[in-house]
């Protein structure tokens with residue numbers, strides 16, 4: 001098989017049986033087209049939302065059609081002057097081993113500048129999300145305290161490091177002791193909290209943030225984020241980037257009401273979608289690659305091998321098997 005379709009809309013936590021492997025023919029090249037071979041596939045939490053038949057900021061996936069995500073591919077054959085055999089491209093492509101493209105929405109990437117997989121992570125949407133979310137909504141000021149949830153994941157680990165580069169106190173929340181250790185030893189976070197073993201999150205956050213929380217970069221939502229509210233400072237900024245703890249909910253979630261916390265602290269809570277900040281992408285890539293070259297910004301990846309393991313890698317996001325950006329090498 002060479003193609004992965006969405007076969008069923010997941011109910012609750014997605015399962016392997018929601019996906020179907022099939023074989024589709026690769027059409028002959030027309031003028032202006034080229035043939036791509038998939039090299040690296042990004043699996044991301046937001047894909048879960050597109051599997052529901054619900055209105056959102058991007059349309060849902062169609063049933064029995066190939067899933068689409070961020071992919072790095074190599075040009076094998078070309079009838080398009082702008083894309084030559086041997087070029088590598090990045091863009092939203094189908095979960096297929098090979099596919100034909102006209103180049104629309106694709107960007108060339110240079111394997112001599114960075115490892116190809118990095119264009120799906122720190123130099124791709126992950127890095128752009130971390131940088132633009134933190135800078136544009138968080139508006140960090142040196143000396144402030146930043147709390148990051150999903151801190152050992154792709155976006156979270158970059159957010160925390162940018163916080164350290166900008167002189168913030170950074171506290172990360174993650175799901176295992178190993179991840180908490182990595183936050184401190186590899187990424188320079190000041191403190192880490194394991195939300196799975198901590199009984200009183202509210203007290204743990206207050207203890208880790210003696211000066212309160214000025215910026216909360218939220219990747220997970222739910223009760224972890226509720227606990228953070230108790231420590232926010234006057235004029236705090238809360239960046240609502242993700243809510244992975246709620247993506248598989250089948251009923252309307254309930255929790256504490258945020259309004260009194262926001263009013264009392266004149267705090268800002270804002271939903272964030274990275275594509276709203278396209279005008280900031282060149283600046284973001286320049287900063288991120290500069291910090292990488294200076295050795296100030298590290299990234300880690302969980303590389304899963306094999307086209308057949310793409311759905312499993314996606315499911316692994318919800319059990320936290322990944323550290324840093326999870327990418328499938330085809």
Ligand code: NDP
Nearest residue numbers: 045046153154155174175219242243244245272273274320
């Ligand atoms: P991650 O690499 O962070 O992977 C997901 C992580 O979420 C897991 O490793 C796991 O870590 C954690 N997690 C899973 N289930 C739960 C749960 N129930 N409660 C708490 N944590 C959980 O993915 P990304 O960095 O790619 O994405 C992070 C978040 O950012 C997602 O919510 C995503 O939707 C969002 N996002 C939003 C964008 C936007 O434009 N708004 C763009 C890109 C990402 P652990 O072991 O710590 O539980």
